[in-house]
Amino acid sequence: MEVGRFAPSPSGRMHLGNVFAALLAWLSVRSAGGEMVLRIEDLDRNRCTAEYERLLREDLLWLGLDWDREQRPQRLGDADYEAVLDRLADRVYPCWCSRSTLSEASAPHASDGHVIYPGTCRDLTEAQRAAQTRPAALRLRVPEETIRFTDGVYGPCEEDLANQCGDFVLRRADGGFTYQLAVVADDIAAGVTQVVRGRDLLSSTPRQIFLYRLLDRQPPNYFHIPLLLAPDGRRLSKRERDRAMDVLRRELPPQALIGTLAHAAGLIDADEPVSPSELARQFSWDRLRPADIVVGEGSLRACRD
Ligand code: GLU
Numbered sequence: 001m002e003v004g005r006f007a008p009s010p011s012g013r014m015h016l017g018n019v020f021a022a023l024l025a026w027l028s029v030r031s032a033g034g035e036m037v038l039r040i041e042d043l044d045r046n047r048c049t050a051e052y053e054r055l056l057r058e059d060l061l062w063l064g065l066d067w068d069r070e071q072r073p074q075r076l077g078d079a080d081y082e083a084v085l086d087r088l089a090d091r092v093y094p095c096w097c098s099r100s101t102l103s104e105a106s107a108p109h110a111s112d113g114h115v116i117y118p119g120t121c122r123d124l125t126e127a128q129r130a131a132q133t134r135p136a137a138l139r140l141r142v143p144e145e146t147i148r149f150t151d152g153v154y155g156p157c158e159e160d161l162a163n164q165c166g167d168f169v170l171r172r173a174d175g176g177f178t179y180q181l182a183v184v185a186d187d188i189a190a191g192v193t194q195v196v197r198g199r200d201l202l203s204s205t206p207r208q209i210f211l212y213r214l215l216d217r218q219p220p221n222y223f224h225i226p227l228l229l230a231p232d233g234r235r236l237s238k239r240e241r242d243r244a245m246d247v248l249r250r251e252l253p254p255q256a257l258i259g260t261l262a263h264a265a266g267l268i269d270a271d272e273p274v275s276p277s278e279l280a281r282q283f284s285w286d287r288l289r290p291a292d293i294v295v296g297e298g299s300l301r302a303c304r305d
Contacts, residue, residue, distance in 0.1 A: 002034030004194045005187070006060065006067065009041045010052035012238025014059050014245045016295060017198065017228040020261050024225050024288070025196035026065045026276060027267075031283040037190045039071040043182055059245045063254050064276045071190045081177045084185045085138065085170060088214055092170065094129060094136030095121040110165050112203040117166035138171040140211075147206035152223035152285050154199065159206035168207055180204060184211045192220050199224040200235065223285060226265070226292045236295065243295060264293050 004025050008018060029036050040056070042048035060066075085092065095117075102115040110116050122141065142161040151157050159165060170181040187195065202224045212219040228236050228243075236242040248257060255273035262279055263271040266289035 002029055002032040002193050003037060003191050004029030004034060004196060005037040005039055005071070005190060005192050006065070007039045007041050007183070007186075007197070008056050009044065009047075010049060010056050011044060011047035012052060012244075013055055013241070015228075015236045015238060015241075016243035016248065016261070017236040018238075019059075019063065019245070019248075019257070020228055020265070020293075021196065021198055021225060022060060022063070022065050023258060023261060023276065023279075024223070024265075027280050027283040028194060028196050028223060028285070030276070030280040034193075035069070036067040037069055037071050037192065038067040039186060039190065041182075043177070043179060055245070059249075062249065063258065071186060078177070080189060081171075081181060081185050084181060084215065085177075088140060088170070088211075091141045091214065092138050093122060093124075093141065093167075094132075095139040095167075095169070096132050096134060096136050096173075097121060110203065112200075114168075115166075116164070117168070119167065122167060135173045135175070137169050137173045139167045139169050141167050142207075142210065147209050149205065149209055149219070149222065151202065151205075152221055153226075153288060153290050154202065154224055157202065157205070159203075161206060161210060165207060180207050180211065184208050184215070187220060188212075188215065188217055194221045194223065196223045196225060198227055200227060225288070226290055229292050229294050231294060231296065233294075265289060 006022050006025055008014065008022070014022075026036060038057075038060075040048075040053055042053070097117075097120050099115075102117070107115045107118045117139065121136075121139070142165065144160075144162045146158050146160045148156065148158040168180060169178050171177050205222055205224075209219045230236060230242060238244075252260075253273065255275050258276060258279065259268065259272050259274040262268045262274060267279065267283065267287050268274060
């Protein structure tokens with residue numbers, strides 16, 4: 001059976017882009033008769049709040065996007081993540097480089113903006129390691145190898161891990177696990193077979209597929225979806241409170257909101273109110289247009305870029 005998930009972070013009120021991601025994840029799994037899991041991704045404890053978490057659930061239910069089970073929230077130092085890290089121990093090494101030393105090193109940057117790790121701490125001797133006094137991050141050694149996969153929306157994708165990404169961090173120096181490790185551990189624990197998320201995370205996927213391989217698990221199918229952009233081309237954001245749910249809920253009933261989004265994405269021919277269940281009956285990934293969607297100012301009319 002297909003298992004999909006919502007994996008929202010309660011670091012602000014949902015915006016239209018989050019609604020779009022939740023809608024597509026729901027349609028994909030419900031149209032296949034599968035099971036939906038809700039996982040609140042609160043890795044970043046400083047920005048996530050219980051009140052945003054409550055509002056998230058309420059907003060999803062207002063939209064008519066339900067779930068069958070919940071996965072426990074992520075926690076710093078979780079035993080499951082430790083267990084995953086243990087299994088990767090052969091490839092993991094301590095790293096003392098700070099973000100600022102790395103950016104000063106003028107190393108090349110990957111497509112998502114992170115510095116491609118130049119390998120500074122990879123081959124330190126035991127004596128050099130013992131001489132360090134600060135806590136270390138833990139980094140995963142990547143091979144000279146190209147990871148290939150087929151995205152359900154964007155088609156064939158590939159990344160040369162060593163040259164386009166570099167060794168990446170699994171646990172930060174402060175002890176916190178990174179998104180890359182946590183998302184793979186959690187999706188495995190929940191039995192997730194399909195991942196639907198914004199195309200801003202497409203560049204993380206080769207790292208995650210590599211982790212699945214090291215853990216000897218089958219990766220899920222990936223469907224990355226177009227982004228919703230403000231008229232100036234910037235991604236909608238929680239921080240700037242773009243098209244946030246409190247405003248959207250005052251402007252429109254849920255089915256009108258869903259109809260507008262589905263129409264802008266190419267899923268239905270007319271911009272008319274529609275329920276998620278009606279949409280699920282006719283849903284096909286082939287209909288989704290991969291172009292990003294520009295959300296018009298002052299109105300919810302979304303148009304294709
Ligand atoms: N928590 C992430 C977000 O809110 C989603 C991560 C994922 O789907 O892998 O954007």
